[in-house]
Amino acid sequence: MVKKSQKQQxxxxxxxxxxxxxxxxxxxxxxxVFSVFGFNFSGSGLATFxxxxxxxxxxxxxxxxxxxxxGGTENVTVTDVNGATKDGTPILLNNTGNVDLDVxxxxxxxxxxxxxxxxxxxxxxxxxxxxxxxxxxxxxTTWVAVSTGAIxxxxxxxxxxxxxxxRVDFNVTVPADEPVATKTxxxxxxCSAS
Amino acid sequence: xxxxxxxxxxxxxxxxxxTIAPSTIEYxxxxxxxxxxxxxxxxxxxxxxxxxxxxxxxxxxxxxxSEFIPSKYxxxxxxxxxxxxxxxxRKEYELLLAVKEVNITAESESGIRVITRIAQKIVxxxxxxxxxxxxPKMGVSIVIIALGIFILALLTLSFIRRKRN
Numbered sequence: 001m002v003k004k005s006q007k008q009q010x011x012x013x014x015x016x017x018x019x020x021x022x023x024x025x026x027x028x029x030x031x032x033v034f035s036v037f038g039f040n041f042s043g044s045g046l047a048t049f050x051x052x053x054x055x056x057x058x059x060x061x062x063x064x065x066x067x068x069x070x071g072g073t074e075n076v077t078v079t080d081v082n083g084a085t086k087d088g089t090p091i092l093l094n095n096t097g098n099v100d101l102d103v104x105x106x107x108x109x110x111x112x113x114x115x116x117x118x119x120x121x122x123x124x125x126x127x128x129x130x131x132x133x134x135x136x137x138x139x140x141t142t143w144v145a146v147s148t149g150a151i152x153x154x155x156x157x158x159x160x161x162x163x164x165x166x167r168v169d170f171n172v173t174v175p176a177d178e179p180v181a182t183k184t185x186x187x188x189x190x191c192s193a194s
Numbered sequence: 195x196x197x198x199x200x201x202x203x204x205x206x207x208x209x210x211x212x213t214i215a216p217s218t219i220e221y222x223x224x225x226x227x228x229x230x231x232x233x234x235x236x237x238x239x240x241x242x243x244x245x246x247x248x249x250x251x252x253x254x255x256x257x258x259x260s261e262f263i264p265s266k267y268x269x270x271x272x273x274x275x276x277x278x279x280x281x282x283x284r285k286e287y288e289l290l291l292a293v294k295e296v297n298i299t300a301e302s303e304s305g306i307r308v309i310t311r312i313a314q315k316i317v318x319x320x321x322x323x324x325x326x327x328x329x330p331k332m333g334v335s336i337v338i339i340a341l342g343i344f345i346l347a348l349l350t351l352s353f354i355r356r357k358r359n
Contacts, residue, residue: 021344022340024347025347026340028339032339033339034332037328057312057313057314058211060310061308184306184307186307186309187307187308187309188308188311189308190313193217193218193315
């Protein structure tokens with residue numbers, strides 16, 4: 001009876017030892033594999049900080065886009081309900097920092113969201129206001145529909161004073177059957193280093 | 195008639211002229227890593243700014259106050275980025291931490307509003323990062339290595355016991 005009890009106790013101790021060994025093995029293996037894959041579990045700031053390019057990013061809207069009934073420019077065009085067009089002034093964007101920029105544009109509304117009448121148009125195009133200020137992506141130098149997705153039509157937007165202004169023109173057609181209402185759209189321009 | 199499109203073409207920019215620095219920060223990806231950085235606003239003293247990290251699938255969360263009022267001409271705010279453990283694709287990720295001046299008057303106007311944001315570019319090199327497809331491979335590796343260690347430990351234990359007896 002005593003011998004049987006001793007045997008059972010020995011077996012219990014062995015099982016415990018195996019369990020501890022198994023857990024330890026799993027822990028060691030996990031640490032090894034995770035360290036091979038470069039995991040960080042410590043929670044401390046150990047990520048490698050390679051490089052800071054200490055340059056200032058900045059851009060500002062130099063000029064509002066606005067309707068100008070007497071203006072001679074053809075940058076902001078509105079076609080009214082009678083089909084007559086009115087000219088205005090474009091948005092001028094200036095690189096005010098000391099680093100070249102990529103410029104992202106996003107509208108929260110396309111033509112159909114802005115105007116509810118038949119066949120509305122809400123178009124924009126992009127150009128250099130000062131020669132060679134930026135690279136304008138193909139397709140954006142002519143009138144293109146304003147869309148709600150983010151686009152980056154302007155890249156390598158330079159900061160040198162003689163070549164640091166781009167222009168955004170708008171073309172809006174108000175349909176003849178557009179109900180009278182106050183319309184709102186928001187265009188977000190995001191400038192970041194190239 | 196005229197007033198209809200006059201209202202429509204009221205294009206209102208968020209008028210400001212500030213810059214941010216540093217313009218670009220580069221990091222190496224560490225699975226589950228923390229990345230400390232800062233963003234400085236130059237020329238925005240006393241104004242209210244909103245900071246937001248554009249959506250991405252590499253950063254789990256960012257520890258930064260979403261609003262910031264610089265108290266001096268060149269004022270900075272520190273932040274910590276927490277990355278995920280896995281990435282969808284091995285590549286260099288570019289994130290934008292955008293700063294926008296909160297201009298309550300301009301943002302409540304009707305017409306076509308133009309909001310300008312200036313963003314710090316955060317580049318994270320994840321060309322050697324573990325991708326999600328690595329998970330089963332890691333699991334198998336752990337099991338095989340654990341089994342090896344376990345067998346080795348058992349053999350050592352039985353050897354010690356034999357020696358004792």
